[in-house]
Amino acid sequence: MAKISAPKNNREFIDACVASGDAVRIKQEVDWDNEAGAIVRRVCELGEAAPFMENIKDYPGFSYFGAPLSTYRRMAIALGMDPASTLPQIGAEYLKRTNSEPIAPVIVDRRDAPCKENILLGDDVDLCKLPVPLVHDGDGGRYVGTWHGVITKHPVRGDVNWGMYRQMMWDGRTMSGAVFPFSDLGKTLTDYYLPRGEGCPFATAIGLSPLAAMAACAPSPIPEPELTGMLAGEAVRLVKCETNDLEVPADAEIIIEGMILPDYKVEEGPFGEYTGYRTSPRDFRVTFRVDAITYRNNATMTISNMGVPQDEGQLLRSFSLGLELEKLLKSQGIPVTGVYMHPRSTHHMMIVGVKPTYAGIAMQIAQLAFGSKLGPWFHMVMVVDDQTDIFNWDEVYHAFCTRCNPERGIHVFKNTTGTALYPHATPHERKYSIGSKVLFDCLWPVDWDKTNDVPTVVSFKNVYPKDIQEKVVNNWADYGFRGAKK
């Protein structure tokens, strides 16, 4: 495999984005109280360059990097690719790298770990010493973790998990967050720590390398340190925590160490979410007690501002959920041509292209998709044939509106897993993560006669002989056409 040269940490990533015009340096003072959040939100809605805010009110020496991966260009830069790479090219590269051999992390000495440049312990620990932003006006609190990784380890199996689970500052020593019961951390808590009444050590890493952040929010079964290594083409550098046995990325900007308490919960939310709404209610959620804070000199806090499309939550999660489903379906031998989620579906609809070679193939796809680890995060699967371009919404929408039979093509799945964030779910369903799903089968039934029953697509490329098509295309300008005005 060709050597990958991707930014190794958040600083190299910012430099690369500034150099390509995909980030702007903001020198003037920005307020952590709403202003920084408003800048990042507007950047997401306009598809602008990422804001690197170098002067934060009340917090000299700290900076913010907002909307780190809210465009495909920045995603390509993060992967060490040409910023102009197309989405299918970026997707192919993700599949190639994540199908390669896992690359184990290496442990470095604390002297080689920039995240240890400043260490706060004991009475010095106070989250308010970090520039924790109020991301949206009316949020339940200032959010420490919006673009980060929560690091934990299963005490028996030993597997390490880095997961992006939002964390709100409740007070200077306490955070609370929405760790869903079906997430890797949620399962470790319900499987081990909660029944025993034991505290679960955690470390939150903020200002990760962009690929580590990508891994922390990718629904891959591969443990995230290895996954990051595979994406980067080299081992991640880890260093031991100050107050527990976990290991954290040595180049992260900020590390928060502590314990998830088994028998104490504080209120979390409401918060602006990836669906484009504030949906999940304020509730007593998983509570993190902080024992230590370490950070680099001139630390940069990364901020994602979730809301209406499009932010990195939608962009990246659509990307990785789609590609992980593609891997799963291919592993089961299903002849899929591709899987795609439009970011503006706020990763709620899977579009799957498949060669319809046998009966019930759409149902098999939906059952695998909804039944997999990915399933709780979306509630619609739309299956189209291999002639439909899954990336072209006009084609997909046309197939949906014409081929999906209202009686036989729509299949509802009841009593599935949902999330507290589903805007269409009832308050009761949100509280207990109860969901429902739907399959839109847009395939022609296999028992229809291909010659006489299946309608013919009437398009330029489908109905005219090749020689006529060529003649018309070649003569186009001579006929007097100058290109349609869009």
Add this chain to the structure above:
Amino acid sequence: MANKWEVFVMDLGELAEGKELELTIRTLNDGLHKYTYQRAKVEVSSKLDQFADSLQVRLGRGQLSDRKFSIRVIERVERLPAQYR
């Protein structure tokens, strides 16, 4: 100096007047600790000059209520189990 506080409620009925309430309130005083929470025994009044401190109210999804209150913080309540303090 008078303090500014904020509370989240699902229903304004949670803010009964004329009796002691236990609420989770956050400070809106300017400075590094703005928006941090504490649990406290309080008394609230819709008469804005009843108590020195002011209380602003937000509803379930963060909407700012136009009802304003004055508030007296009687004492802090520590819910955190002793073994973690």
